Amino acid sequence: MIFNNLKIAWRSLRRNKVYTGINIIGLAIGIAAVLLIFRMLSFELSFNKDFENYDRIARVVRQDVNASGNRGYTTCLPQPAGDAIESSITGIEKLARVKELWPTLTVPSENSNIPSKKFNVADAETAFFAETPFLNIFDFEWIVGDQAHALDAPGNIVLTKTWAVKCFEDWNQALGKQLLLDNQIPLTVTGVMEDLPENVDFVFPFLASYETLKANPEDYFYSEGWHSCSSNDQMYILLEDAGDWDLMQEAIAGIGAEEYVGRNGTRDHVHSLQPLSDLHFSEQWQNSGTHRISKKRLSILGAIGILILVMACFNFINLATAQSTLRSKEVGVRKTLGSSKMQLTHQFLTETGLIVAAALILGMVISTFCLPLLQHISEVPNELPFLSDYRIIAFLLITGVSVTLLAGLYPALSMSRFRPVEALKSNYSNSQLSGSRLRKSLVVFQFVIAQGLIIAALINIRQLDYIQKIDLGFSDDLVYTFGVQVDSATLHRQSSLKNKLLQIPNIEAVSLSSDQPLSGNTWATNFRYASRPEDEQYAMTMKFCDENYSETYGIEPIAGRWLTASDTMREAVVNMTVVERLGLDSPEDILNQTVRVSGNDLKVVGVTEDFHTHSVRQAYKPLLMTTFKSYYWQAGVKMRPGDLKGTLSAIQQVFDEVLPEQVMDGQFLDESIAEHYGDEERLSATTKGFGFLAILVSCLGLFGLATHAATQRLKEIGVRKVLGATIYHIVGLLSKDFLKLIFIALLVATPIAWYLMRNWLDNFVYRTDMPYGAFIIAGLLAMLVAFLTVSYQSIKAATTSPIKSLRDE
């Protein structure tokens, strides 16, 4: 029976080539889309899961509540809070303090003639100072060395295999070798471990012992106060029992009950546990990996994938029901020959199954070719063997079966229900299934999705364009930035670096600072104005800049002047937000006033317009800029146009000459700012890509229906032509029905898209007005594409000689 069904299915599919082709291509597109999305989702959802203690590991994090009730989220854990957790909380099997760092690692040359090798930790990577238990909390794959004590002593370092090879050619040679951390701290390799897989949230190149940090407190800002800590100071714990979460949360929340009391007597910091399972998806807390992605974003992606597949199934249902009248005779005959409903259902499902099988194969091919496109919308590694993954195979099987049922069951059931007596009548048109209302609803549904996605894409593009064109308040044009390490050995070389850079002909200005204007860094501290008795209720964001910051980044004071040269904090320049928050009438009012930040009294000498220090998703923050030589980790070079290449290599030359022990790692400012919009860009690419797919799938279905309609109405068209209708009449006649549907779809899609995109735009402090044009463009676009699709068939029908279509009968 199965064999016979297959044979019959094969013949009937071959006879209806257009119909079969449309179905296979449509489904294949849907399947390819779902496969790619599944690939992304399974990658993102697999994060950290392979650690053996996945469900018992947590990170201690902190929520900050300021006086105005705003919440802040930080991963920072002050040393004494960590000590309190260690000494007073039971139920913790192991805990490990870590601190993130991005240092330079130098392999000293044994022969003074050969220059030593040095490596920067790349942007995407984060190194750790870590306590030994870190190696036990996570079951890293250990290769060589004494794992139990590898990070016990100051100067211990554990390398990953790649870095061991990088430093010493052969990882076998690494153990016991010497390295230099940031050109000054000697380290001894005490272990080598496997590289971390891609799906974990730490991509550390190496671990230095926490004792090394404690031994060099100034260089790495190690401090033991309750009130000083940075988001780089973190702690991972391993619970004794995975069931203890609630109790443990309660205990952790109790930490610092006395110490974290703000001026108005309420708690302003509360610690909690962030399960390892949340690390990759948290919208609040940073992780040490390359990216986070919210569960919400993942579900949107999943939903889009399923919608596109469902749309492809709808095509199938539409075409199958449209074709079913042509097959009613066959159903009638088979029933008189003794076929049961069940047997007919099987036969039709076999046909669907065959189409789905072909679509699965084609879908796999398409997804393989499209895999590189995923790079535009996600962080998924671009590797091909994804089809050999057993989960993908299982997923394909499940998809195959469910698509067969979803697409095939309804047409199969309704066809098998035809009553033979009626089905065999020659003028039979099936009343249950003429089903044009069902088909119309499905087409409308498809176009609602397609147009919704197009609207979303257009609004996305508009917003992205808007935020990219926002006046940042400073100039990012032709500014090249690179990091400079600051320590006692290099501090005195700062001026020589600046002077030598300035001698390069094409360089206009050079500035050293803690960070560029839009860095996203949040160095904040409490702040007191003039003679006011108390600190202000908000934190003051700070940047440390030299006297040339203003000209390099094009930030002009609107009152007073810029900072003068100084090694330490003396003067301050604030932004307008500070003036407003202080309730002053004009920027002049703050000039020459004294402000107190972090225990230093500074004289305000200038006020600047607000400029963006963070992604434009966020509002302006109060900002104070002052000089402080020891914190100048970044150099900015303003160039003149022309011979960029030559200028860049001249900069490299100066760097190597002045700071031979460091590695230059530079970037143009506009590029680094663009990275802040990566998320928006990916979202925009996603909606564009899937919007396109949705339109494609919908139009395939429309093409099939138009073909069907044209065939069915061939006789009517013939008669009309004999009566004198022109091609335009006929094309209009056939297209009108479809365009009506698309217009209805637009009416449905508009409010839905409006509502969703309004919500999305609300995430931005600076946002474009709702672009009404997007709705009109989406509608026109869909109509145009649909019209082109339909008109091919209409014109073909309209130009067929009426003698032909009226001949038989």
Added chain:
Amino acid sequence: MISLKNIERFYNQGLQKAWVLRDISIDIEEGSFVTIMGPSGSGKTTLLNIIGMLDQPNNGEYYFFDEPVHKFRERKRTELHKHYIGFIFQAYHLIDDLTVYENIETPLLYKNVPRSQRRAIVADILDRFNIVAKKDLFPHQLSGGQQQLVGVARAVVGKPKLLLADEPTGNLHSTQGKIIMDTLAELHKEGITIIQVTHDENNIKYGDRVIELWDGFIKNDLKTAEALSASQ
């Protein structure tokens, strides 16, 4: 074999009933060859479909080998139909996508006859009907008479007890029609019960009984000889 008691069939047309069959009571012996006649629209096909269990009466009782068909659910009717009844249509109704061989084989598939037996049975039938050479052709490659021959072969391949033929020669010219009727006569001789619908007086003589319908009623129910003499 067949016993119809007060069979009625109507369609609802708006608020009115459109009567197709009224008060039909017939008994048919196993082994008989019955001809149903009557003008177009008098309900012949409807009656045949009811006897063939493809259609259900609105009222009345239908016993097939003493089993109350009117009480059965669809599944049971399909079973009975499948095992006991063969159908021949005026428009042949072969399945376009299947070859002659496969068309004939299809009823056996639905009866779950094993493959080797199927092959033997179909080969036998092809031989009997002299269409072995045509077995791999598709229906559109055959003449009307050949198609109907395949139709008859397909109807009897499952060894039905009852053969229902709705104007089997209606689309054929007389020589082709005669071949079909001779074939039916031969099948009748072998013991199969046949009910045919026809307009053609020449076909009446093959049967032993003539039932004449008129607007849904039975107008006459005569032995063939009586009917022939009555019509003269």
